[in-house]
Amino acid sequence: MKNIRNFSVIAHIDHGKSTLSDRMIQLCGLVTDREFKDQLLDNMDIERERGITIKSQTICLPYTAADGQEYALNLVDTPGHVDFSYEVSRALAACEGALLLVDAAQGIEAQTLANLYLAMENDLEIIPVINKIDLPAAEPEKVADEIEEDLGLDGEIIQKCSAKTGVGVKDILEAIVTHLPPPEGDPDKPLECMIFDANYDPYRGTVISVRIINGTLRTGDQIYFMHNKTEHRVEELGQFLLRRTPRKSLSAGQVGYIIAGVKTVSDTKPGDTITHKDRPCPAPLPGFQEVQQVVFSSVYPISTDEYEELGAALEKLKLNDAALTFQKDTSAALGFGFRCGFLGLLHLEVVQERLEREFDISLILTVPSVRYQMELQDGTELTVDNPSHFPDPGAIARIEEPFIKATILIPERYMGVVMNLCMERRGENTNYHYPMPGRIEFSCELPLAEVIYDFYDKLKSVTQGYGSFDYELIDYRPSDLVKLDILVNGEKVDALSQLTHRQRSRERGLKACESLKEEIPRQMFKIAIQAAIGGSVVARTNVAALRKDVTAKCYGGDISRKRKLLEKQKAGKKRMKTVGNVDIPQSAFLSVLKSEQ
Structure with missing residues (x-):
């Protein structure tokens, strides 16, 4: 065990985690130059295109240190985005140490701090690493001072490297061996084994990533999942080299995988404890939580014939993504679809993109909403995440909405615009401090519903790309919530209904009406597009009628002849308006939902 090191690489988005992992894999000789490709551990097309890690990966690096000893370095790669925190x-609970990666040009950012706090909660030994020292704008000395002063980490062990060129990566591997502690545990105790991830193999079922805390696990053992309360038999276990490499056993301190005939990923929950059926450990490992969805949206196929295919596609995605939830939903305007729960907007985008790419289905998504808690006058409590389930306003005693604590790191000069942005989004309890000269750490409590639309985009715009943002859910607070309905020619379009704060309802309604006006084709009669709360209209626009020139054939004679023809046309249009139906094209739904997102 003294020759094992379990560590993770944590950083803000785009500070070079995947590139550093690539260099380490190359240095340890796991891949030949011919087989090598960038972002070696990211195996989804979307991850490669966007340059982000969505699914965490694990790899065991065999490394010979300067003192000639052979070490097994278990690298647990982690996603950087706040949705997957x-x-x-x-993943951090499965490690003893972490490399905290900081960009030499950008310095410490919001998620650098958030991930550092996560690592500290798990009592990890931290090695600070300054990456991208080859950039023209790099200021490694200044960033080293920031790390020492603001994060309180030891300046003596700061490593400097360029993951792109490979400079300094060998020193980082030596620092891992020297400064990170080996795992503790007893191979003879009852088995305690923590699940930190799982992915789906179409031939073998679920491949569970585990860290053995105590005990020894062998092929053929009967195992028991303590939170899920299910039993399985181990068919195969081993370690992750670039490919899965079977072993006869895994013992305390090691990281590896188990294949035990588990059918879906949702049967294995991150944080669950695995133990032996006949010799169980006394209690499950601490820290287990159920994954909470925070953003909800309905997904409909553009072509109604694809409903069955969409259901099958979601089932297949669910095999690989335990955080996705869905149930059947229906809409008068869009037909049959599914109401889905996501961890955040990035998760929603990734699922949408995978459905469109991997299964070739064109989709419409309704306006994303969050989960509200309500208490009715008769004392019943309910949670609502779908505008169509919103109860009668007269029956509601209290509504509460989720709040988050946002941490925003910005250069000093953008303080005013960021404060305005937070105030516009109903921010509360704002405070700030200067972690370093010229930079401000600004924290604010905001309703989650205000953040899921376009807050991050707006923040990036007003700070010219320098603002970084991280958040955590804190609690539910009372709110004045209303259901905003969109009416076209006097009829409600249920797919466009949304739940919003009364203060923002007119602005949202006007935006939706303007978007629809651009897309709905003109008819022979005037079409009214309205946004209403209950019986009161808060915003309205009109689509002008197409006019036929009925007086063209009437020339000369008395004015009353023209007037008679115009009155006849007016009566016809009135009759048309009462019986006429307005077909809303799919592009109109998309335009409203896009403007919201």
Whole structure:
């Protein structure tokens, strides 16, 4: 065990985690130059295109240190985005140490701090690494001072490298061996084994990533999942080299995988404890939580014939993504679809993109919403995430909405615009401090519903790309919530209904009406597009009628002849308006939902 090191690489988005992992894999000789490709551990097309890690990966690096000793370095790669922070926390619980990566040009950012706090909660030994020292704008000395002063980390062990060129990566591997502690545990105790991730193999079922805390696990053992309360038999276990490499056993301190005939990923929950059926451990490992969805949206196929295919596609995605939830939903305007729950907007985008690419289905998504808690006058409590389930306003005693604590790191000069942005989004309890000269750490409590639309895009715009943002859910607070209905020619379009704060309802309604006006084709009669709360209209626009020139054939004679023809046309249009139906094209739905997102 003294020759094992379990560590993770944590950083803000785009500070070079995947590139550093690539260099380490190359240095340890796991891949030949011919087989090598960038972002070696990212195996999804979307991850490669966007340059982000969505699914965490694990790899065991065989390394010979300067003192001639052979070491097994277990690298647990983590996603950087805030949506997947629970996955990051479970991955960190499987490690003894972490490399905290900081960009030499950008310095410490919001998620650098958030991930550092996560690592500290798990009592990890931290090695600070300054990356991208080859950039023209790099200021490694200034960033080293920031790390020492603001994060309180030891300046003596700061490593400097360029993951792109490979400079300094060998020193980082030596620092891992020297400064990170070996795992503790007893191979003879009852088995305690933590699940930190799982992915789906179409031939073998679920491949569970585990860290053995105590005990020894062998092929053929009967195992028991303590939170899920299910039993399985181990068919295969081993370690992750670039490919899965079977072993006869895994013992305390090691990281590896188990294949035990588990059918879906949702049967394995990150943080769950695995133990032996006949010799169980006394209690499950601490820190287990159920994954909470925070953003909800309905997904409909553009062609109604694809409903069955969409259901099958979601089932297949669910095999690989335990955080996705869905149930059947229906809409008068869009037909049959599914109401889905996501961890955040990035998760929603990734699922949408995978459905469109991997299964070739064109989709419409309704306006994303969050989960509200309500208490009715008769004392019943309910949670609502779908505008169509919103109860009668007269029956509601209290509504509460989720709030988050946002941490925003910005250069000093953008303080005013960021404060305005937070105030516009109903921010509360704002405070700030200067972690370093010229930079401000600004924290604010905001309603989650205000953040899921376009807050991050707006923040990037007003700070010219320098603002970084991280958040955590804190609690539910009372709110004045209303259901905003969109009416076209006097009829409600249920797919466009949304739940919003009364203060923002007119602005949202006007935006939706303007978008629809651009897309709905003109008819022979005037079409009214309205946004209403209950019986009161808060915003309205009109689509002008097409006019036929009925007086063209009437020339000369008395004015009353023209007037008679115009009156006849007016009566016809009135009759048309009462019986006429307005077909809303799919592009109109998309335009409203896009403007919202």
